[in-house]
Amino acid sequence: MRIGVVTFPGSLDDGDAARAVRISGGETVRLWHGDPDLRGVDAVVLPGGFSYGDYLRCGAIARFAPAMESIIDAAGGGMPVLGICNGFQILCEAHLLPGALTRNQHLHFRNRDQYLRVESVNTAWTNRFALGQEILIPVKNGEGCYVADDRTLDALEAEGRVVARYTRGNPNGSQRDIAAITNEAGNVVGIMPHPEHAVETLTGPSLDGLGFFTSILRALAGWSAGGQHAGGPQR
Amino acid sequence: MARVVVDVMLKPEILDPQGQAVANALPRLGVTDVSSVRIGRRIEIEFAGEPDLDRAHEIADKLLANPVIEDFAVHLVDSQVVDDTPAEVG
Numbered sequence: 001m002r003i004g005v006v007t008f009p010g011s012l013d014d015g016d017a018a019r020a021v022r023i024s025g026g027e028t029v030r031l032w033h034g035d036p037d038l039r040g041v042d043a044v045v046l047p048g049g050f051s052y053g054d055y056l057r058c059g060a061i062a063r064f065a066p067a068m069e070s071i072i073d074a075a076g077g078g079m080p081v082l083g084i085c086n087g088f089q090i091l092c093e094a095h096l097l098p099g100a101l102t103r104n105q106h107l108h109f110r111n112r113d114q115y116l117r118v119e120s121v122n123t124a125w126t127n128r129f130a131l132g133q134e135i136l137i138p139v140k141n142g143e144g145c146y147v148a149d150d151r152t153l154d155a156l157e158a159e160g161r162v163v164a165r166y167t168r169g170n171p172n173g174s175q176r177d178i179a180a181i182t183n184e185a186g187n188v189v190g191i192m193p194h195p196e197h198a199v200e201t202l203t204g205p206s207l208d209g210l211g212f213f214t215s216i217l218r219a220l221a222g223w224s225a226g227g228q229h230a231g232g233p234q235r
Numbered sequence: 236m237a238r239v240v241v242d243v244m245l246k247p248e249i250l251d252p253q254g255q256a257v258a259n260a261l262p263r264l265g266v267t268d269v270s271s272v273r274i275g276r277r278i279e280i281e282f283a284g285e286p287d288l289d290r291a292h293e294i295a296d297k298l299l300a301n302p303v304i305e306d307f308a309v310h311l312v313d314s315q316v317v318d319d320t321p322a323e324v325g
Contacts, residue, residue: 057301064298093301100304105252147249147304173250 001026001220003213004041006071008033008062012049013084013196020196021045024213033065042220043080043124044071046087048140048194058101058143059089068094080124080187080216085141088180088190097181097190098156099148104141105173113205114139114171114193116164116179123186124219126163128211135164135208139171139179139193146174146181146192156181163189239282239291243300243307244275279312286311 003021005028007014018028029041051062072094075081083091091097104110115136118129153176156162163180170177180191195209245251251273258272278299280291291309300307
């Protein structure tokens with residue numbers, strides 16, 4: 001399984017994301033923001049960091065990178081995409097996910113280990129978790145406050161598209177404690193905390209992050225949630 | 236020569252913690268009669284030829300503003316007026 005990890009100017013966690021893919025048993029393919037060639041990958045991870053220095057708005061300029069144009073096309077065709085932190089911001093700016101990530105309500109950068117509750121296990125990236133499972137992974141952001149209008153939030157809840165919520169404290173003021181969401185098809189997931197930093201006991205608070213990367217391998221191997229969506233490569 | 240100015244503001248229903256922080260600092264200046272501060276962004280665009288308001292609107296909608304959380308307004312301004320010259324400061 002070939003999992004692409006895109007590096008933008010200012011990406012920070014592309015190395016850790018690539019490492020998490022390898023540890024989970026996948027083959028990492030490094031992708032460059034300026035190159036529209038996705039090199040035959042089966043799925044893509046958009047890593048955390050500060051692409052283009054967060055100029056204008058986080059993710060606003062990265063969304064127009066040549067690699068993103070290809071990824072937007074492929075995601076529309078069903079290719080799984082996981083956006084972590086800055087990657088989540090890019091997915092919202094690209095309109096692959098609804099809503100937006102704004103300045104943390106308290107204005108402080110938050111960097112801590114964070115409990116989440118997994119609320120959708122029907123996505124390409126969370127099918128290895130149990131519904132309602134509490135996991136612990138690091139969160140680190142300055143602009144992680146998820147906002148959307150009430151109609152969008154209601155629709156996300158009604159359609160089971162809230163993938164994870166903050167528990168034991170909301171680190172940034174996100175509406176309805178939302179930490180991660182998915183698109184209608186379940187192939188695109190955006191998450192603010194960092195599963196790629198919780199894959200080894202030496203450096204992480206847990207191994208809970210591994211589930212996201214083993215989930216995608218399972219999805220690519222043919223798993224699907226009741227046939228609602230196929231997580232496999234459909235380019 | 237005219238220049239196009241795009242003003243971007245957070246939508247009224249979107250919380251502006253930055254504006255709130257500024258508002259909360261005002262009493263330290265002795266200012267107590269301000270009820271709200273909201274912070275936006277002003278972007279000045281110069282076209283190589285004649286200013287193109289339709290194109291500016293497209294640029295604002297696609298890149299300069301995020302319509303999910305922000306409103307924007309596009310208008311022409313005489314560059315004489317917006318030039319950052321010392322005379323204007325006086």
